[in-house]
Amino acid sequence: MDITSDTHSQHISRQFNQELEELKTHLMAMGGLVEKQVQDAVIALLEGDSRLAEKVRDNDRQVNDLQLQIDDECTRVLARRQPAASDLRLVLAVIRATSDLERIGDEASKIARNALTLSESTSTVRGLVEVRHISEHVRKMLRDALTAFARFDTELAMQVVREDESVDDEYGSAMRSLMTFMMEDSRAISSVLSIMWVLRALERVGDHANNLAEYVVYLVKGLDIRHSDPAKLSDQVLKKS
Amino acid sequence: MLAPSSNPPMPTFAAEACSLSIEGFSLAYGGKPALRDLTLQIPRHRVTAFIGPSGCGKSTLLRAINRLHDLNESARAEGRIALEGRDIHDPKLDVSELRRRVGMVFQTPNPFPMSIYENVAFGLRLQKRLPKRQRDDRIEWALSAAALWDEVKDRLHRSAWQLSGGQQQRLVIARTLAVEPEVLLLDEPASALDPISTLKIEELIRNLKSQLTLILVTHNMQQAARVSDYTAFLQQGALVEYGSTDQVFTNPRLQRTEDYITGRLS
Numbered sequence: 001m002d003i004t005s006d007t008h009s010q011h012i013s014r015q016f017n018q019e020l021e022e023l024k025t026h027l028m029a030m031g032g033l034v035e036k037q038v039q040d041a042v043i044a045l046l047e048g049d050s051r052l053a054e055k056v057r058d059n060d061r062q063v064n065d066l067q068l069q070i071d072d073e074c075t076r077v078l079a080r081r082q083p084a085a086s087d088l089r090l091v092l093a094v095i096r097a098t099s100d101l102e103r104i105g106d107e108a109s110k111i112a113r114n115a116l117t118l119s120e121s122t123s124t125v126r127g128l129v130e131v132r133h134i135s136e137h138v139r140k141m142l143r144d145a146l147t148a149f150a151r152f153d154t155e156l157a158m159q160v161v162r163e164d165e166s167v168d169d170e171y172g173s174a175m176r177s178l179m180t181f182m183m184e185d186s187r188a189i190s191s192v193l194s195i196m197w198v199l200r201a202l203e204r205v206g207d208h209a210n211n212l213a214e215y216v217v218y219l220v221k222g223l224d225i226r227h228s229d230p231a232k233l234s235d236q237v238l239k240k241s
Numbered sequence: 242m243l244a245p246s247s248n249p250p251m252p253t254f255a256a257e258a259c260s261l262s263i264e265g266f267s268l269a270y271g272g273k274p275a276l277r278d279l280t281l282q283i284p285r286h287r288v289t290a291f292i293g294p295s296g297c298g299k300s301t302l303l304r305a306i307n308r309l310h311d312l313n314e315s316a317r318a319e320g321r322i323a324l325e326g327r328d329i330h331d332p333k334l335d336v337s338e339l340r341r342r343v344g345m346v347f348q349t350p351n352p353f354p355m356s357i358y359e360n361v362a363f364g365l366r367l368q369k370r371l372p373k374r375q376r377d378d379r380i381e382w383a384l385s386a387a388a389l390w391d392e393v394k395d396r397l398h399r400s401a402w403q404l405s406g407g408q409q410q411r412l413v414i415a416r417t418l419a420v421e422p423e424v425l426l427l428d429e430p431a432s433a434l435d436p437i438s439t440l441k442i443e444e445l446i447r448n449l450k451s452q453l454t455l456i457l458v459t460h461n462m463q464q465a466a467r468v469s470d471y472t473a474f475l476q477q478g479a480l481v482e483y484g485s486t487d488q489v490f491t492n493p494r495l496q497r498t499e500d501y502i503t504g505r506l507s
Binding site: 087 | 506
């Protein structure tokens, strides 16, 4: 049975509705913050803005605090309400999602750290085109995964799952061209390595966005699609039940 | 690899051997329908929970399996309930033998006003004469199976009314077990008990399923989720959804079931 975004506001206990509503709101707030962190970290890198990079690193604590707070709320709901069915799936999806969002926050921090290193570099930094390209791609994935979560939209979620593969391909080809840069000019090795770390972090953001999308499918359909082949899944997930 | 869990995944629903088979069963009191065309199979040596709002017919169905509706002259039953393949309404079937094979435990513990020993011996004496030694063994076995032996072995000849509510309920279960039933019907067996006694009853239910088929009627959704293998959701005398407890409590098929188990207005 599919559920919709207002499924969790129809309990006899209004207090329970409110608790579940708060879980979703707080998760979205955390998602918004993390999205901004990734965006700022990439801008800091592309524009060599070390102050913005510092800000991203400082804000990571807020992300961590939100994870603790939301996990705490989930624990309370589990202990006091013993949720079942879609309520239980919501709480589990939120717990899993906070952990992925927190890791995305960590990746943003890593990008910011490399932005700081690169801002001190005197030589021309190569590979920024790849960073811009992949960052736009994974930020869209993250945005879509969060929107899918907010709207309980499995179609959008499956789109994110499919996108992840093309990000992996782009990451592979970017790595190959960076490797060529290193072979051509050994003085560029240190800055190219930093860019490689950044790309790796962005690729991980894509993986976490993919996880978020999988939780949306679990939440709405009760189907656990982790470790499944996305090509075989679409029909099963998109089928109305 | 993870170590195998102590509670392995259940075989598919259809593959279970069934102890009771209910087919197109309806029951009406004075023309007013209480159960409507129910069809479900109760798997052998499993715990099946009947859940649903008050008046949905879950207790009525439980009682029908024991033919307790026979006592009400205005009751009219249709359809079939078969115990191990044999219709329980078969005129050749002895009702007292049916009630020995299908034991029942009610909401409020109802020990007889006699000693603990005599309470358990009561059904046995009605059934057949056993030499005292054998009878004693059977009583010890029944009290142990009901997880009560250690608490009462030194005061078997004291009045059963001296026991706590939880102990009385386990005594009633021992009394039922003494005559070796195949099916045990439990109608809200823990609703009058404190949380510790409730957990003891639930533990007992888990342990008993290696020997018999259990059917539990409960208003306590968490209890159904904790102890049962299968859950049947009834509403207004009809079966709405029936499936493995894992499925019903994590991903019910129907909106009505979801609304009921999660406490929504529907």
